[in-house]
Amino acid sequence: TERTFIAVKPDGVQRGIYPEVLRRFTQRGFKLVAIKLTLADESLLRKHYADLQDKPFFPSLLSYMKSGPVLATVWEGKDVVKQGRSMLGATNPLNSAPGTIRGDFALDTGRNIIHGSDSVENAKKEIGLWFKPEELV
Numbered sequence: 521t522e523r524t525f526i527a528v529k530p531d532g533v534q535r536g537i538y539p540e541v542l543r544r545f546t547q548r549g550f551k552l553v554a555i556k557l558t559l560a561d562e563s564l565l566r567k568h569y570a571d572l573q574d575k576p577f578f579p580s581l582l583s584y585m586k587s588g589p590v591l592a593t594v595w596e597g598k599d600v601v602k603q604g605r606s607m608l609g610a611t612n613p614l615n616s617a618p619g620t621i622r623g624d625f626a627l628d629t630g631r632n633i634i635h636g637s638d639s640v641e642n643a644k645k646e647i648g649l650w651f652k653p654e655e656l657v
């Protein structure tokens with residue numbers, strides 16, 4: 521079955537939104553297969569956001585993602601990559617519908633509380649970056 525990588529970013533952890541994220545994915549019917557609270561180091565973040573390294577906001581994205589612990593999770597289930605992205609909402613929370621995680625809990629693109637893999641291929645890459653194989657149940 522399909523898997524995706526979902527990470528509650530430091531502001532989502534600090535603001536206590538992570539239980540709501542776990543609740544929503546669990547109650548939708550997805551299966552949690554890995555979870556850990558972790559401080560992301562710069563080399564991991566540079567690999568994770570390699571596609572964005574030339575963007576003007578990249579340095580602030582790195583400091584945002586290093587500002588506190590991240591709750592890294594892997595979820596399994598039918599169409600979970602696409603369904604997960606739709607549960608997150610748009611990159612800019614102001615464009616996210618009510619009922620989505622960003623649409624309910626965030627206002628700023630630079631503080632959008634959660635990450636989700638955008639393709640099955642990137643999900644595999646990200647799961648491999650954030651987790652060792654033995655950390656997946």
Ligand code: ATP
Nearest residue numbers: 572577581610611629630631632634635636637638
């Ligand atoms: P994520 O990869 O975190 O799930 P996304 O796929 O919706 O988000 P990306 O284009 O991959 O969006 O950007 C990654 C992250 O970089 C965004 O979630 C946001 O935190 C930050 N970001 C993107 N665009 C901007 C911007 N214009 N200004 C500030 N931060 C930005």
Ligand code: MG
Nearest residue numbers: 635636637638
């Ligand atoms: Mg992305």
